[in-house]
Amino acid sequence: MASRKEVTPALVGALAEYAELPLAPGRAEVITSMLETWIRDANELSRKMSSAKYWELAPATIFSHPNEAEEGN
Amino acid sequence: MKPKKATEMGKATRELLELSLAQAARLVKSKEISPVDLVDASLERIKSVDGRLSAYITIFEEEARKVAKAAEMMIVAGHDLGPLHGVPIGLKDNLAVKGFRTTAGSKVLKDWVPDHDATVTERLRRAGAIFVGKLNMHEFAWGGTSENPHYGAVRNPWNTERFPAGSSGGSGAAVAARTCYGAIGTDTGGSIRLPSAINGVVGIRPTYGRVSNYGIIPLAWSMDTAGPMTRTVEDCAIMFNAIAGHDPKDPSTSRAPVVDYTEDLNRGVRGLRIGVVPGYFFHHLQPPVHNAVKGGLKTLEGLGAAVVDVNIENIHGNISAQLTIEAAEPSAYHQRWLREQPESYGGDVRSLLEIGELLLATHYLQAQRYRTLLRREFLEAFRKVDVFICPTLPFTATKVGEMKVVIENGVEENMLSAIMQFTGVPSLTGLPSLNVPCGFDQEGLPVGMQIIGKPFDEATLFRIGAAFQSATDFHKRAPNI
Helix, strand or coil: CCCCCCCCHHHHHHHHHHCCCCCCCCHHHHHHHHHHHHHHHHHHHHHHHCCHHHCCCCCCCCCCCCCCHHHCC | CCCCCCCCCCCCHHHHHHCCHHHHHHHHHCCCCCHHHHHHHHHHHHHHHHHHHCCEEEECHHHHHHHHHHHHHHHHCCCCCCCCCCCEEEEECCECECCECCCCCCCCCCCCCCCCCCHHHHHHHHCCCEEEEEECCCHHHCCCCCEECCCEECCECCECCECCCCCCHHHHHHHHCCCCCEEEEEECCCCCHHHHHHHCCEEEECCCCCECCCCECCCCCCCCEEEEEECCHHHHHHHHHHHECCCCCCCCCCCCCCCCCCCCCCCCCCCCEEEECCCCCCCCCCHHHHHHHHHHHHHHHHCCCEEEECCCCCCCCHHHHHHHHHHHHHHHHCHHHHHHCHHHCCHHHHHHHHHHCCCCHHHHHHHHHHHHHHHHHHHHHCCCCCEEEEECCCCCCCECCCCEEECCCCCEEEHHHHHCCCCHHHHHHCCCEEEEEEEECCCCCEEEEEEEECCCCHHHHHHHHHHHHHHCCHHHCCCCC
């Protein structure tokens, strides 16, 4: 497993800047711990889903066209 | 014939309120009671208990009485509006009602008055329902406690020191407290099923695309649904009949055929196969929840169903996928408001929206790929079983204000992750699921079990739920408030 950089309020502040999300003073400290947990879990899921076993899976967000009636044609 | 007044019938208000929705509708239809009596009883009940529950954000006192009078005149004149004619119903405050404030439990929308009805609102109205009010909720439906910083923390009628879960906490509390005969909730990650379980009522999350989301303030587009919450399964099926079906205004709705969801209620469960996922469905639970849901399975076995172990290889990981999607999509919807008026949000929702902006696009898309995987596994498993049954959530109602919960071994866990342990699966897979009350803990707090079905097979969920309620009396017990 790759070594993990600790999520700090300064890092959260930098990420927010990239996202053009102005964080009020103190907000980075409030969300740091929760964000760290969520990113850790999301990274774990990403590792799993990027494995060769699942290479053919498409996300559940695509447009699907099960039949013409579904499309109202 | 003019319908009899409740007083002439010698029925106390409380007796009227103890009627199920189906019974009340039948009595209106036969002109034995008037919609005016039902609405008066509901409004009286709201006045007497809502100071302790904060279940309502807006009460439609004048409007409801006016509509009730008209409904009475119509029934006298022989015009039957439909299966909900004259029945008092509550709506979660994220459903648009034309001409009436719709806040979504927020300060951001505190003065928003829609110029249109949500499709669900419109369909219930067309079926004859009378709206008695808009129900309190977790702000913007983004959370599971219904501790609303703007309109008050909703409280559980079984014990007002305890939470009602959420986000449709007002809907659950209002139905359990007999202030209305049914309510509409919305469910993204569990927001109908969780408050249904915690308040001891029935609630269904439909198949994604079975019920229109038009006119409902979104939380996460790819998982949002709306559905009824009632005291009995029959009532839930009656309301579901009124709202299910394709809607040209909502392109995510399906054209799959709609059936009469009350038709199979008396078919029983003999021969049905119930799946249980070993190592997940009965793992990590408070003991009273474990015992009540196991007891529910035994009851169904006694009625002729078979319980089968079915492995779902990739069920672990669903909570992270759920949180990632539920973080990213609302943050996109709220992006402008979060920059223009961040202070208008309650602390918890503001944090969740900020976090949703900081996750990666790859996190979101891997979570969406995981949904494909999980759905595929469940659809494959449905070759072996008709439904799955598990607890709706692993614990009973915690104290109002708690953001941590202890499930076992004295370990405190984050409320949001813990509460989604079982409801996230149908949310991610788009499958329908029904909460049915199945017991109480040692403090008299309700426990619910979740029945998960095949896509568009809500009828089987209602069938099983109705069989269960015909053999048990959990749904007949009332909170002492």
